[in-house]
Amino acid sequence: MPTTKQKLSLNADGRIWITTPEGKFVGKGRIELLEKIKQFGSIRQAALAMQMSYRQAWQLIDDMNSKAKTPLVISSRGGKGGGSAVVTEKGEQLIVLFIAFNKKFQQFLARQDKGFGF
Amino acid sequence: MPTTKQKLSLNADGRIWITTPEGKFVGKGRIELLEKIKQFGSIRQAALAMQMSYRQAWQLIDDMNSKAKTPLVISSRGGKGGGSAVVTEKGEQLIVLFIAFNKKFQQFLARQDKGFGF
DNA sequence: CATCGTTATTCTTAAATAGGTATAACGATT
DNA sequence: AATCGTTATACCTATTTAAGAATAACGATG
Numbered sequence: 001m002p003t004t005k006q007k008l009s010l011n012a013d014g015r016i017w018i019t020t021p022e023g024k025f026v027g028k029g030r031i032e033l034l035e036k037i038k039q040f041g042s043i044r045q046a047a048l049a050m051q052m053s054y055r056q057a058w059q060l061i062d063d064m065n066s067k068a069k070t071p072l073v074i075s076s077r078g079g080k081g082g083g084s085a086v087v088t089e090k091g092e093q094l095i096v097l098f099i100a101f102n103k104k105f106q107q108f109l110a111r112q113d114k115g116f117g118f
Numbered sequence: 119m120p121t122t123k124q125k126l127s128l129n130a131d132g133r134i135w136i137t138t139p140e141g142k143f144v145g146k147g148r149i150e151l152l153e154k155i156k157q158f159g160s161i162r163q164a165a166l167a168m169q170m171s172y173r174q175a176w177q178l179i180d181d182m183n184s185k186a187k188t189p190l191v192i193s194s195r196g197g198k199g200g201g202s203a204v205v206t207e208k209g210e211q212l213i214v215l216f217i218a219f220n221k222k223f224q225q226f227l228a229r230q231d232k233g234f235g236f
Numbered sequence: 237c238a239t240c241g242t243t244a245t246t247c248t249t250a251a252a253t254a255g256g257t258a259t260a261a262c263g264a265t266t
Numbered sequence: 267a268a269t270c271g272t273t274a275t276a277c278c279t280a281t282t283t284a285a286g287a288a289t290a291a292c293g294a295t296g
Contacts, residue, residue, distance in 0.1 A: 011137045011138075013142075014132055014133055014223070015132055016132030018131070018231075019128070019131050020126060020127065020129075090236075097236070101130065101230055113136075116136070118208075
């Protein structure tokens with residue numbers, strides 16, 4: 001048997017995000033961060049769970065909150081537990097919106113790479 | 119007239135690329151590079167036209183060629199003009215493939231952000 | 237009123253990335 | 267065999283980016 005020409009297996013890949021006129025608003029990472037904050041009620045714990053530095057987590061949230069007219073996360077310091085952070089109703093809406101968007105995108109990708117004979 | 123609640127204008131955005139089992143194969147930038155090489159017949163001129171360093175252009179092509187079983191670009195040095203580079207038939211096929219893929223993606227994005235009331 | 241863990245912020249360091257410079261190899265053309 | 271502009275490659279430097287360390291502010295709770 002002679003050597004057959006191996007077809008190169010190609011796959012469609014990509015990333016999506018949502019922008020405001022001021023630039024990037026949310027992508028996969030930021031949405032995951034919002035979800036973790038919702039889960040733990042804490043920026044620090046959320047960051048820890050994602051192996052992200054608190055510093056970066058705080059900056060991302062600060063950026064999101066300043067771009068959204070209504071804050072997505074409300075935080076408070078001191079008191080029981082040292083402080084806390086909660087995802088607002090707007091924040092939860094955004095999570096839902098992005099997840100739906102991303103699901104459609106993944107389906108789009110899966111459709112595409114079936115036609116990638118090469 | 120009281121202050122009306124300004125709706126935040128959101129837009130869907132993203133990037134796509136094609137991968138092999140060894141990692142990223144081509145995206146928008148690499149395809150554009152292939153197109154410029156086809157146009158000029160020279161890696162250096164192609165890089166110049168894209169405001170890309172020759173170094174980076176060469177590395178990108180080297181990476182693509184080593185991932186593809188059949189080279190996408192064939193270069194030669196010396197001779198008339200100092201040397202040259204041509205995009206192979208496989209390379210041209212890949213350009214067509216990616217452009218079609220990307221066009222569908224742009225249409226997908228345009229469809230999505232119509233539903234972004236926020 | 238001392239403790240606690242978190243939020244909020246600044247400053248310094250390290251790591252990753254990109255870019256520039258330099259130079260050899262090459263072969264048609266003159 | 268000298269010239270030319272390009273390919274090919276190594277090496278060094280700067281820029282950007284991310285990470286880490288340190289510290290003040292905070293308020294419920296005991």
